[in-house]
Amino acid sequence: MRTxxxxxxxxxxxxxxxxxxxxVLIxxxxxxxxxxxxxxxxGLFDEFGEKRVRDTPISEGVIVGCAVGAAATGLRPIAELMFIDFLTVGMDQLVNQAAKMRYMxxxxxxxxxxxRLPGGAGVQAAAQHSQSLEAxxxxxxxxxxxxxxxxQDALGLMLGAIEDDNPVMFVEHKLLYAVTGEVEDDVKPIPLGVADIKRSGTDVTVIATGKMVHDALKAAELLSKEGIEVEVIDPRSLYxxxxxxxxxxxxKTNRVVIxxxxxxxxxxxxxxSALISENYFDYLDAPIIRVGALDTPIPFSPTLESYVIPxxxxxxxxxxxxI
Known part of the structure; x- marks a missing residue:
């Protein structure tokens, strides 16, 4: 293992x-x-050169469109957008071209x-640079x-994403970039569509994504002191x-918090929540509860931002x- x-x-x-x-190029x-x-x-520019690590104009439509064309003609591009918020500028190329082309x-x-889509709040980047648009x-x-x-998941999923023959949106929470963790020396690609149980428990299932996985684990430790054992599931792959x-x-738990x-x-x-309700309603001993951000743009003020985010x-x- 390494850190x-x-x-x-x-x-x-x-x-x-x-x-x-x-x-493969970036x-x-x-x-x-x-x-x-x-x-x-x-460091990748120095290692692989300007032909494979290329700066682009400030135009997300161009970046996504270039990725579509490059992928369709035999390359395996990795396109980085500075913020997931800016994907809005390249949505036509993504939704009407990338997502449809193989089918058509x-x-x-x-x-x-x-x-690659850096997302999430917590760095006081305000309303246009802090959104979570995975839905x-x-x-x-x-x-x-x-x-x-x-x-560990970031490395394995990146390997799996690059190997996939379909467009893969790789969401990265900005607050996690500095988070350290153990990584296997010989990491294998993580297949897309395989969740991970981050903590086992018997009383409540908490399904969490991105940075919220870490908040869920903190909550589970607090609840464990009160005799409530929470199972934390990280889907890792949303689709x-x-x-x-x-x-x-x-x-096993008959209760779910998302x-x-x-x-x-x-x-x-x-x-x-809908998938669970439609398929496993009879297993529920209590209503499903969703925890999310308030329905407001993300504030710049640190105090207000922390109030809005769960x-x-x-x-x-x-x-x-x-319970």
Whole structure:
């Protein structure tokens, strides 16, 4: 085992695949000599050169469109957008081209592209740089969406994402970049659609994504002191979703809390809730509770931002409510 940060793990995943396959390349705003807005691509420009680590104009439509064209013609591009918020500028190329092209060509072409999307709040980046828009992209048929919470998962999922022959949206929470964790020396690609049980428990299942996985684990430790044992599940892959792991946990605990940082209204947490209600309603001993951000743009003020975003106390209260 070795220890690395979440950012280093993402970079290591890209480096491994770039060494294995000359068709893998990276492009985005300031990903070259500068090393990326959050330093994730640092050193790759020196290692692989400007042809494979390319700076782009400040145009997300161009970045996503270039990834679509490159993937359709045989390359395996990794496109970095500085913030998931800016995906709104490239949504036509993503939703109407990347997501549809393989289907409309009857499977005769592949679209092996990864779009890296730093998301989430907590760094006082205000309303236009702090959103959690994963529900938007999981809604679109033809796109796969992953959201790692640990360095181990970040590296394994990056390997799996680059190998996939479909467009993969790789969501990264900005507050996790500096988080350290153990990573296996010989990391294997993590198949998309396989969840991970981060903590076993018997009383309540907490399904959490991204940074909220860490908040859920903190909440579980607090609740354990009161005799309540929480099982924490990290889907890791939002689409495809590992329904089997979720349903097996539900059969054991009979209670579910779903925690995401996105605005609760219309969020992906509601999709998970609906899947459980439609398929395993008889196993529920209490209503499903969703924990999410308030329905408001993310404030710049640190005090207001922390008020809007859920935390371990909100999770503790939700668990106690259904216990």
């Amino acid at each position: 690395m940060t979440y950012a280093e793990a993402i970079r290591e995943g890209m480096r491994i695949k770039m060494n294995e396959d000359p068709n 492009f985005g705003e300031d990903v070259g000599a500068f090393g990326g807005c959050f330093g994730v691509t640092a 060509f009857g499977g005769k072409i592949t679209l092996p592209m990864v779009v 938007w992209i999981t809604h679109v048929p033809g796109l796969k969406v992953v959201y790692p919470s640990t360095p 495809p979703l590992d329904k089997e792991t979720i349903f097996k946990s539900l059969q 925690v995401t940082e996105e605005n609760k209204r219309g969020g992906y947490g509601g999709e998970i 935390n371990e106390k909100d999770i503790v209260n939700a668990v106690k409510e259904i």
